[in-house]
Every structure is written in structure tokens, then in C-alpha cells.
Amino acid sequence: MSKRDYYDVLDVAKGASAEDIKKAYRRKAKELHPDRNSDNPNAENQFKEANEAYEVLKNAEKKAAYDRYGHAAFEGGMGGGQRPGAGGQGDFASAFSDVFDDLFGDFMGGQRGGRQRAARGSDLRYNLRVTLEESFGGIQKTIQVPSSVQCGACNGTGAEGGSEPVTCPTCSGMGKVRAQQGFFTVERTCPTCSGLGQIIKNPCKSCAGSGRIQKERALSVNIPAGVETGTRIRLGGEGEAGARGGPSGDLYIFIEVQQHEIFERDGSDLYCRVPVSMAAAALGGDIEVPTIDGGRSRVRIPGGSQSGRQMRLRGKGMPALRGAGTGDMFIEMAVETPVNLTSRQKELLREFEALSEDNNPETKSFFSSVKGFWDSMKG
Ligand SMILES: [Zn+2]
Numbered sequence: 001m002s003k004r005d006y007y008d009v010l011d012v013a014k015g016a017s018a019e020d021i022k023k024a025y026r027r028k029a030k031e032l033h034p035d036r037n038s039d040n041p042n043a044e045n046q047f048k049e050a051n052e053a054y055e056v057l058k059n060a061e062k063k064a065a066y067d068r069y070g071h072a073a074f075e076g077g078m079g080g081g082q083r084p085g086a087g088g089q090g091d092f093a094s095a096f097s098d099v100f101d102d103l104f105g106d107f108m109g110g111q112r113g114g115r116q117r118a119a120r121g122s123d124l125r126y127n128l129r130v131t132l133e134e135s136f137g138g139i140q141k142t143i144q145v146p147s148s149v150q151c152g153a154c155n156g157t158g159a160e161g162g163s164e165p166v167t168c169p170t171c172s173g174m175g176k177v178r179a180q181q182g183f184f185t186v187e188r189t190c191p192t193c194s195g196l197g198q199i200i201k202n203p204c205k206s207c208a209g210s211g212r213i214q215k216e217r218a219l220s221v222n223i224p225a226g227v228e229t230g231t232r233i234r235l236g237g238e239g240e241a242g243a244r245g246g247p248s249g250d251l252y253i254f255i256e257v258q259q260h261e262i263f264e265r266d267g268s269d270l271y272c273r274v275p276v277s278m279a280a281a282a283l284g285g286d287i288e289v290p291t292i293d294g295g296r297s298r299v300r301i302p303g304g305s306q307s308g309r310q311m312r313l314r315g316k317g318m319p320a321l322r323g324a325g326t327g328d329m330f331i332e333m334a335v336e337t338p339v340n341l342t343s344r345q346k347e348l349l350r351e352f353e354a355l356s357e358d359n360n361p362e363t364k365s366f367f368s369s370v371k372g373f374w375d376s377m378k379g
């Protein structure tokens, strides 16, 4: 894949001044900030690309070389830490810190030099299934959240049995190495120690040298009444612990409400399909229907009810999430044709049918329309 022109990447004209390039880069950096681009999978690479372009164009010497030779000036792997896809979130996040240090560091009272940046912990997502009844009443749930804690076996050093991490021989503890690339000497993260400046000769077996182990921790979560599938509950600071004393990430609980055997939900309304015998539908009468609170309601069926007839029970639906009222429950009648008839029942039904005249107005009207249709086809 050919590399994009650095000026195109930053969306700036070829003859642009250093000030304009800085402005263009600042605009890009804001535009591609991870907080705004959670749904843009390309943002990370675009950001890295912009970062790489700016690394070159902000530097007068590199810029001159690029203007003259193009990307060929840096063949051999310019910008080791910024190869697209080279690293995970960590790389991206630290690259970001660098940008803002670079752009705003001047205004921050010169805190830049050698300051260790405390990294914020990752956000966690937890998928929680609840029943419709639990959504109706709200519920307190205890969940097990994975979190990383200091490894007890090595006291967090990552080194086995009393041994200490030693200074990295490659970079002498600097965390960075210099390399000759093209015309320039560039600084890159030390490949031996990944920039930590120390290496562990005998990694701790419990934590594989990371100094941290995963532990589950119980967390009590209040699920409010009315949650739906897709409802997201944010618990600030309950995500992964930050590194080097940085702030913790957040925990997001994604709710999934299970299908219910009897009730179907549409927002805060509930639907319940109730089978009614043919005779009951014809004669009318009271039936008893279940409600989501575990109770029952009596519903009067008018005589001559048809299949699909709906009856509304006001206020018997689900509570709306933020206390904005309660939905309704709809009963939908499904008239059931009797099966497994005895000969006596058949006899009665035949007798009934013989006596029927104006009992099926819909049937009558349908067949009269059909007759009209056939007649019109003949004419
Ligand atoms: Zn090193």
C-alpha cells in the first residue's frame, strides 16, 4: 500500500507555514480523539498517520528532506512506534499524550521534562441478563468483575523469588534507543525492554512478569426498574485500575432483558396473547389474565368477540426507566377452534350450523363480494 502524502494527511497546502501546519495538526488531533471516535475503527490509524506526518513536517530539516525526496527520504522505517497496526490501545494512548504534551506543553508551566504520565485504566464492559420481572421491579445484583491487583508472590516487581529487575543493557535504562535512518538519527522505544528501562531476568511465575494478577471482585449493582435491552449503566471509577497510580476506568453494564414466556414487551407496554375457546368468545364472559407484578386481573369478554380483539389494561405495563409513568398491558384474544371432537359434539355442531343464519356476517359479506368479483369478470 502506498503512503499518503503528508500534506494531504494533515489537509494543509504544500507551502504552508510552520504555524499553519501546527494548526492543521491540532485540528486533526482533536477530530480524531479517541473519545469522539469510539465508533470509527479507522480513527487510530488515521491518528497515527497524522502524527507521523506532523513529526516530519514540524521539523524544518525533515520537512526539507521530505519536500525534496518525498517518503523516500525516510525509507527504512521512520517513526518506529507509529507503524499502523503496530501496537494496541496503549500505543495509541501514549502517542496521544505525546501530542498534547507537544501542543500544549509550552503552556503548562514546563512540566514536560521526564514527567511520568499516569495512565488511566481501561473501561470495562459487563453484559448482564435480567428477567422481565426483574426489569419490572428493579433489582440489586451482585456481579463478579475482573480487576488486576498487585501480584503477592513478587510484590508487584514481576521478578521471581527475591530477584530484582535489572537495568536494560540495550538502552542502559533510558527506555529509548537511537538509530540511524536515512539522513537522520531517530529515537525509538527500546525493543528489549519496551521502554521500561528495566528487564526481568527471572519472571515471576504467578504473574508472568507483569507484576499484576487478575482477581475477581464482587460489586453490588442497583438495576433500576424499567431497564430495557440496550440500557447502559455507567459506574464511574469501577473499571480497571490505572497504571502507576492513574485513575481507574469506568465500568459499563449493558443490560439484556430476557424474552418472557407470557408477555411481550414494546417499550413500556406489554402484550399478552390469550387463547379463548370458541364458545366463550361467542357467548362472552369473564376471563382471568396474569399481570407482570405476579397478580391477576379479571377481563370481561364481550359476546361475539373475534380473534385479534384487543383489550387494554391501563397502567398494567412496565414502569418507564426514569420514573416517567407506567405503560399499559394489552390483551389480544386468540379464538381457538376446538379439536378432537367426539361424535356427540360433532352432532351438536352440525345441528348448530343448520340453525345458523345471520351468525357469521363477515363470512356472508366476504362471499357476496366474491360473487360480485366473479360476475364482473364474466361481464
Ligand atoms: Zn531497554
Ligand SMILES: [Zn+2]
Residues within 6 Å of the ligand: 151, 152, 153, 154, 155, 156, 157, 158, 159, 204, 205, 206, 207, 208, 209, 210, 211, 212
Ligand atoms: Zn508476580
